[in-house]
Amino acid sequence: MRPPFIIIGMHRSGTSILAKVLEKSGIFMGVIKDHNYEAMHFLSINQQVMWKGANDWYKPAVPKVEEWHDIPAQELFREHFRLNGKLAQLKQALKGEAWGWKDPRNTFTLEMWLAKFPEAKVIHLIRDREAVVASLQRRNNTSGEVQADELKDPEYCAKLWQKYVEQGRSYAGRLGKRYLELHYEDLRNLDPKSIVGLENFCGKALEANFKKYLR
Numbered sequence: 429m430r431p432p433f434i435i436i437g438m439h440r441s442g443t444s445i446l447a448k449v450l451e452k453s454g455i456f457m458g459v460i461k462d463h464n465y466e467a468m469h470f471l472s473i474n475q476q477v478m479w480k481g482a483n484d485w486y487k488p489a490v491p492k493v494e495e496w497h498d499i500p501a502q503e504l505f506r507e508h509f510r511l512n513g514k515l516a517q518l519k520q521a522l523k524g525e526a527w528g529w530k531d532p533r534n535t536f537t538l539e540m541w542l543a544k545f546p547e548a549k550v551i552h553l554i555r556d557r558e559a560v561v562a563s564l565q566r567r568n569n570t571s572g573e574v575q576a577d578e579l580k581d582p583e584y585c586a587k588l589w590q591k592y593v594e595q596g597r598s599y600a601g602r603l604g605k606r607y608l609e610l611h612y613e614d615l616r617n618l619d620p621k622s623i624v625g626l627e628n629f630c631g632k633a634l635e636a637n638f639k640k641y642l643r
Contacts (some may be wrong), residue, residue: 429505431547433528433630436535436599438592439485440563441555442612447530449641453632456527458508467529469507473497474533477540486576486588488536490595501544526632535596549629550603552596555612561585616642 433455437443447465451457458467478484480495508527534541535552542548561582568579578584600607608629614622618638627634 429502430526431549432545433526433551434534434538434541434545434548435528435530435551435553436538436596437532437553438535438555438560438589438596439532440560440567441532441553442615443530443532443553445641446551446553446610446615449634449637450528450630450632452637452641453630453634454526455630455632456509456525458529464530466531467508469504470529471531471533473499474531474537477537478533483536485533486578488533488588488591488595490536491540496540496543504544526630532592535592538599547606549606550599550608551626551629552599552607552609553612553615554593554596554609557586557589560589564588618642 433450435443435447435450444465447457451465457465458470460468462468462471475484477491477495477497478488481489481491483489483491505527508529509525538550564579564585565582568575597609600609608626610622610626615626615638618635623635623638
């Protein structure tokens with residue numbers, strides 16, 4: 429089992445398109461994903477862990493160790509690929525496919541995931557604060573999306589953005605070369621330095637798919 433790539437960052441920051449580009453470029457992001465390209469089993473665990481502490485993605489806090497989920501790493505890996513039977517597991521192990529998942533909640537549950545996958549590589553995506561605030565408020569008024577009264581307040585949204593950014597950056601010193609911070613606007617503009625840096629970090633050619641999916 430190869431160490432996973434874990435995407436962190438505030439909601440509405442472009443993490444969905446990043447996850448899509450990574451998967452189209454050879455990093456498997458999960459058999460069952462929602463419309464935001466989030467692997468459902470990891471999303472569900474993140475939600476459960478946050479709820480134990482009476483928190484949520486729009487009222488986040490780092491979970492206590494006693495609130496962590498106890499599913500073993502190997503079982504999570506099998507679920508990610510939906511591997512049934514020892515033969516399928518052996519074939520996948522021999523294949524050594526790159527994999528990972530995206531969920532903004534990872535920003536606060538990352539210590540739990542690093543305990544299970546200690547060699548994981550973390551990609552932190554940041555988007556302009558005002559763009560995130562505007563996007564959050566639009567989504568909060570969209571039928572069928574998760575809505576919260578707190579998100580009606582632009583100041584609350586701005587503080588939420590700051591909390592996610594600071595929490596995401598708090599891992600940089602510990603992870604060293606296994607942490608990469610990127611800015612959505614740079615990827616959107618196909619900034620060569622940012623894309624090459626991400627390609628080197630992931631070991632995958634990404635430029636063609638960024639051009640394809642960021643048109």
